[in-house]
Amino acid sequence: KQEVTQIPAALSVPEGENLVLNCSFTDSAIYNLQWFRQDPGKGLTSLLLIQSSQREQTSGRLNASLDKSSGRSTLYIAASQPGDSATYLCAALPGDYKLSFGAGTTVTVRA
């Protein structure tokens, strides 16, 4: 069974600092990997999707890398802002559709 781990569980940084969020997974036979953002009590917003054949994806200040051989993905958020405060979830997508979620990293960006 796929196990997804996110470290750290919580992170607090001053505004302007770069954020590095880590995600590791045990089964490298994934179809793709998706990063989500969740605000308290709200839904999941897709940030980036990295297909298994790709090494990274970028969207604005966000960059996500994928290393299947080591079972790792990293989400970088450049020049953090208070509006980036949220919980970030990574999910490994296997060929059988069943998502495996990490527990998330809760980020607080201090103004």
Next chain:
Amino acid sequence: EAQVTQNPRYLITVTGKKLTVTCSQNMNHEYMSWYRQDPGLGLRQIYYSMNVEVTDKGDVPEGYKVSRKEKRNFPLILESPSPNQTSLYFCASSSRTGGPYGYTFGSGTRLTVV
């Protein structure tokens, strides 16, 4: 706009009173799924559907039913809700046939059973 729509957003009900949470997607996705999210337990899959008339249990199916009569709709049915089903529920959809194969989630339904 491509989206997954859940209704209602909030629901308070009493133990034993049957309820249905609706889910609809407009992306022609073949795959749909229901999750519940609880503090400390993360997101857990309840049921999923690979296509019309094809459904299967996820990790926590007890106390829930689903049906998939049309491709766009995947309702979640609680026939006799109990307080331990108080949770935040999410519907999601995905596709393998059109790319980019990611998941789209609904905005969630917060259910309280008293």
